[in-house]
Amino acid sequence: MAEVDASARRRAEYSTDASLYRLPPEVVAFPRDPDEVVAVVAACLELGVPLTARGAGTSIAGNAVGPGVVMDLSRHLRRVLALDPEAATATVQPGAVLDDLQAVARPHGLRFGPDPSTHSRCTLGGMVGNNACGSRALAYGRTADNVLELDVVDGTGRRLRAGPGGVGQVPGLEAVVRANLAPIRTQFGRFGRQISGYSLEHLLPERGGDLARALVGSEGTLAVVLEATVRLVQAPAATVLAVLGYPDMAAAADAVGAVLPERPVACEGIDARIIDVVRRRGRAVPELPKGAGWLLVELGGATPAEAEAAAGRLVAAAGGDALASRVLTDPAQAAAIWRIREDGAGFGGRSPAGAPAWAGWEDAAVPPERLGAYLREFEALLADHGLGGIPYGHFGDGCVHVRIDFPFDRPEGRAVYRSFVEQAAVLVAGHGGSMSGEHGDGRARSELLPRMYDPAAIGAMAAVKAVFDPRDLLNTGVLVRPRPFDADLRRTMVRPVTARLGFGYADDGGDLTSAVHRCTGIGRCVADNTAAGGVMCPSWLATRDEKDTTRGRSRVLQEAVNGTLVRGLASPEVHEALDLCLACKGCASDCPTGVDMATYKAEVLYQTYRGRLRPAAHYSLGWLPRWAAVAARAPRLANRLLTTPALAGLGRRLGGVDPRRPLPTLATRTLRGWWRRRPPPAPGPSGGRRVLLWPDTFTNHFAPGAGQAAVRVLEDAGHRVELPDRPLCCGLTWISTGQLDVARRVLRRTVDRLAALVEGGMPLVGLEPSCLAVLRHDALELLGADDPAAAAVARAASTLAEVLGATPGWRPPELGGLAVVAQPHCHQHAVLGWDADRDLLARAGCQVTAVGGCCGLAGNFGAERGHYDVSVAVAEFALLPAVRAAGPDAVVLADGFSCRTQLDHLAGRRALHLAELLAGAAAGRR
Numbered sequence: 066m067a068e069v070d071a072s073a074r075r076r077a078e079y080s081t082d083a084s085l086y087r088l089p090p091e092v093v094a095f096p097r098d099p100d101e102v103v104a105v106v107a108a109c110l111e112l113g114v115p116l117t118a119r120g121a122g123t124s125i126a127g128n129a130v131g132p133g134v135v136m137d138l139s140r141h142l143r144r145v146l147a148l149d150p151e152a153a154t155a156t157v158q159p160g161a162v163l164d165d166l167q168a169v170a171r172p173h174g175l176r177f178g179p180d181p182s183t184h185s186r187c188t189l190g191g192m193v194g195n196n197a198c199g200s201r202a203l204a205y206g207r208t209a210d211n212v213l214e215l216d217v218v219d220g221t222g223r224r225l226r227a228g229p230g231g232v233g234q235v236p237g238l239e240a241v242v243r244a245n246l247a248p249i250r251t252q253f254g255r256f257g258r259q260i261s262g263y264s265l266e267h268l269l270p271e272r273g274g275d276l277a278r279a280l281v282g283s284e285g286t287l288a289v290v291l292e293a294t295v296r297l298v299q300a301p302a303a304t305v306l307a308v309l310g311y312p313d314m315a316a317a318a319d320a321v322g323a324v325l326p327e328r329p330v331a332c333e334g335i336d337a338r339i340i341d342v343v344r345r346r347g348r349a350v351p352e353l354p355k356g357a358g359w360l361l362v363e364l365g366g367a368t369p370a371e372a373e374a375a376a377g378r379l380v381a382a383a384g385g386d387a388l389a390s391r392v393l394t395d396p397a398q399a400a401a402i403w404r405i406r407e408d409g410a411g412f413g414g415r416s417p418a419g420a421p422a423w424a425g426w427e428d429a430a431v432p433p434e435r436l437g438a439y440l441r442e443f444e445a446l447l448a449d450h451g452l453g454g455i456p457y458g459h460f461g462d463g464c465v466h467v468r469i470d471f472p473f474d475r476p477e478g479r480a481v482y483r484s485f486v487e488q489a490a491v492l493v494a495g496h497g498g499s500m501s502g503e504h505g506d507g508r509a510r511s512e513l514l515p516r517m518y519d520p521a522a523i524g525a526m527a528a529v530k531a532v533f534d535p536r537d538l539l540n541t542g543v544l545v546r547p548r549p550f551d552a553d554l555r556r557t558m559v560r561p562v563t564a565r566l567g568f569g570y571a572d573d574g575g576d577l578t579s580a581v582h583r584c585t586g587i588g589r590c591v592a593d594n595t596a597a598g599g600v601m602c603p604s605w606l607a608t609r610d611e612k613d614t615t616r617g618r619s620r621v622l623q624e625a626v627n628g629t630l631v632r633g634l635a636s637p638e639v640h641e642a643l644d645l646c647l648a649c650k651g652c653a654s655d656c657p658t659g660v661d662m663a664t665y666k667a668e669v670l671y672q673t674y675r676g677r678l679r680p681a682a683h684y685s686l687g688w689l690p691r692w693a694a695v696a697a698r699a700p701r702l703a704n705r706l707l708t709t710p711a712l713a714g715l716g717r718r719l720g721g722v723d724p725r726r727p728l729p730t731l732a733t734r735t736l737r738g739w740w741r742r743r744p745p746p747a748p749g750p751s752g753g754r755r756v757l758l759w760p761d762t763f764t765n766h767f768a769p770g771a772g773q774a775a776v777r778v779l780e781d782a783g784h785r786v787e788l789p790d791r792p793l794c795c796g797l798t799w800i801s802t803g804q805l806d807v808a809r810r811v812l813r814r815t816v817d818r819l820a821a822l823v824e825g826g827m828p829l830v831g832l833e834p835s836c837l838a839v840l841r842h843d844a845l846e847l848l849g850a851d852d853p854a855a856a857a858v859a860r861a862a863s864t865l866a867e868v869l870g871a872t873p874g875w876r877p878p879e880l881g882g883l884a885v886v887a888q889p890h891c892h893q894h895a896v897l898g899w900d901a902d903r904d905l906l907a908r909a910g911c912q913v914t915a916v917g918g919c920c921g922l923a924g925n926f927g928a929e930r931g932h933y934d935v936s937v938a939v940a941e942f943a944l945l946p947a948v949r950a951a952g953p954d955a956v957v958l959a960d961g962f963s964c965r966t967q968l969d970h971l972a973g974r975r976a977l978h979l980a981e982l983l984a985g986a987a988a989g990r991r
């Protein structure tokens with residue numbers, strides 16, 4: 066029998082998808098093969114328990130949540146089973162991820178046509194469930210247009226191979242079709258994005274009675290897919306992106322009619338307000354032509370020249386109405402824009418007024434020629450209700466995405482939601498549109514189907530449901546016999562948590578509940594983000610368990626702050642969920658919703674252990690700066706003790722450190738000790754700019770060589786280097802172990818002193834990225850965003866590369882062609898950014914491979930008992946393979962002390978800090 070889990074933590078993880086709804090299942094099942102899926106269906110039938118199939122759970126309308134059993138098919142049934150390049154077909158298991166199928170198809174010049182923005186994690190089973198579309202459905206059709214055959218088990222427990230001509234295979238189905246020919250012929254399949262309701266048109270005799278296509282879009286209410294055979298399409302060899310700017314989104318929509326005759330692969334609309342959010346988050350945005358709303362039009366060709374010529378024709382034909390246009394031929398720039406577009410739902414998670422914005426009315430579609438008119442009336446409807454939202458979407462197909470700031474935090478929120486959605490449904494139906502243009506109906510729109518289908522059509526759908534699932538067990542409450550769309554709402558802000566918090570949560574109104582509800586379930590954390598240089602979520606990459614995703618953790622936290630499944634932040638469920646969080650901060654930058662799990666983890670540890678006995682590692686690793694300062698009085702003796710096996714073993718046991726981890730060796734002379742005894746530097750050029758080099762605990766006690774190298778490099782660049790007059794720690798280890806009162810005291814002292822030193826604009830250079838990130842970000846959260854000293858220090862805090870890059874006349878040493886494998890520290894990736902380092906290395910002529918992901922040690926995480934295996938698995942995901950592939954001659958660059966320690970321990974490679982690389986090269990030059 067399939068693996069099942071009925072624990073409160075697991076039920077919390079699966080209590081919602083990317084929608085507004087909260088419906089904790091009783092049990093979550095993880096079948097390992099098709100027979101186990103059939104067995105789960107049989108068990109549900111026997112017990113009369115509802116069953117919801119689930120892929121990646123990225124549905125936005127509550128399609129993938131349900132009472133009873135939720136069956137996660139993405140865990141074990143993930144394989145692409147076969148690909149036939151001649152026939153251009155592929156056979157996949159239901160949990161196969163779209164990007165994995167694309168990766169297998171790409172070498173043959175093939176691809177699966179439809180591409181939802183969630184392509185990095187959405188499953189083929191889920192795409193079949195929702196009849197998923199995406200940007201390129203414009204050229205290649207919807208999922209229904211690309212499915213050839215489905216192996217399914219239906220709600221009677223019957224196993225079927227569904228394909229063309231399959232209607233006669235199912236007793237009673239042909240009779241239903243015959244009895245409902247008129248409504249099926251007149252009301253179904255009217256336009257491409259009519260996703261709402263079943264696609265009964267495929268059952269018509271003149272359409273070949275295609276059972277597979279008819280099952281697509283049935284949202285798991287008729288059958289569960291066990292295997293799918295799909296059609297692949299030829300991908301154009303070259304594409305370019307034409308960007309056309311308009312005064313607003315409605316004007317952009319009006320122009321779609323002129324674009325479509327040029328047969329684009331994709332034609333998307335994007336609003337300037339989304340671009341503003343992206344810029345505010347510090348992400349680079351390629352230059353866009355003038356406008357407040359843009360059409361992004363992708364054109365294909367057999368060669369780049371052919372694609373460019375197509376773009377030229379488009380601009381000539383359709384550009385007349387535009388304010389300006391730009392053709393992007395650089396694939397990297399086009400990819401950056403597509404990435405912004407794909408993250409639209411995350412970036413649109415706040416309304417123009419900054420209020421949380423919700424799914425609910427998310428993907429309605431109208432025939433494209435009605436789009437401009439619809440958008441204008443839609444904006445007026447929003448204004449009538451005092452609501453805001455930023456529309457964008459698949460304009461070429463007439464499909465509009467928007468998140469709306471329904472006031473769910475106020476008593477009238479639910480009534481406003483109902484009133485708005487009912488009127489929006491009338492508006493869409495009036496334009497001949499569909500309530501859903503690609504996400505499916507789920508719990509959000511099934512109740513609205515009578516607005517676009519008459520009673521005969523609704524009756525036909527109910528009759529089909531009765532044939533496949535007479536006991537109404539499959540995805541109960543969706544499509545047929547729907548739950549009200551305002552039932553089971555996730556009460557996102559019902560109980561604010563504002564008192565006695567460790568952090569300020571300035572961007573969430575000081576409320577932890579709002580902070581943890583930032584996660585809307587879009588699922589960027591259940592994907593491999595490392596290839597694109599991202600970090601999130603290393604623990605999931607290692608375990609592939611929902612428990613270890615940013616999303617799963619958020620769900621458990623949401624239940625802890627205002628649900629009923631989990632009792633409080635100190636509960637075992639919350640601690641289990643957070644145990645494998647590396648506190649890498651990857652989510653803080655990679656998740657478009659701005660979740661910061663490292664902060665929430667520190668808060669949970671703070672709330673749980675305040676005034677109580679803590680885990681041993683909190684005293685050993687959490688207090689490391691103090692132990693290091695004591696040991697530094699006799700470093701040789703300390704090192705001897707730490708390397709004596711019996712003593713080291715005892716120390717590890719008492720300190721909660723994994724027995725396989727070597728203990729770090731103290732430098733025999735700290736950076737500060739070296740600085741004090743160093744002969745005064747030769748007088749540099751007059752007017753050299755003063756720079757404060759800050760010896761963080763790790764550089765000072767464990768890696769003074771990096772500090773000495775930095776002094777040399779900065780002086781060579783003409784700076785006058787100064788060090789603070791006393792040891793100053795940022796409190797990082799107390800933050801990551803949730804000892805926030807100590808961290809605040811330590812930081813207060815440090816920040817006040819540093820603020821006095823940098824007064825007058827002196828830059829502060831930090832060498833350990835995680836410590837520098839505390840000064841730039843966490844200090845403001847702990848001491849208050851309005852704390853003038855913290856703000857001054859945050860402004861001054863700079864990486865070495867940033868200061869060197871801004872030094873007039875400074876040139877990096879010539880390292881022509883040197884192969885460098887660089888591991889940007891995860892806190893640097895999330896808080897400080899690595900662009901200045903990338904530029905510097907490029908200017909030096911290095912051949913850089915920048916590794917995405919985390920090193921796996923992540924400060925205290927990988928050293929703590931119980932984390933070793935995951936720590937190694939994380940390192941094995943990207944970093945170690947990259948280092949091995951680069952060979953022994955490549956320089957391995959890692960500014961983080963943790964990253965260097967991990968590389969030393971697991972790969973036997975001594976990695977360099979950037980300062981060491983530059984100083985070494987300069988010494989060679991001298």
Ligand SMILES: Cc1cc2nc3c(=O)[nH]c(=O)nc-3n(C[C@H](O)[C@H](O)[C@H](O)COP(=O)(O)OP(=O)(O)OC[C@H]3O[C@@H](n4cnc5c(N)ncnc54)[C@H](O)[C@@H]3O)c2cc1C
Pocket residue numbers: 082083117118119120121122123124125128129138159180181182183186187188189190191192193194195196197198199200283284285286288289290291407408410411503504540586587588
């Ligand atoms: C940020 C964001 C952007 C999105 N962009 C797009 C987009 O551009 N285009 C688009 O079409 N959609 C989009 N979606 C919606 C969603 O991602 C897609 O519909 C996706 O294909 C769902 O796949 P999934 O694996 O997450 O399925 P799930 O959400 O897990 O399930 C989807 C439905 O299919 C059913 N189901 C799952 N597996 C099976 C199975 N084996 N057999 C039968 N039924 C099954 C479920 O019960 C559910 O009803 C977006 C969602 C988000 C959060």
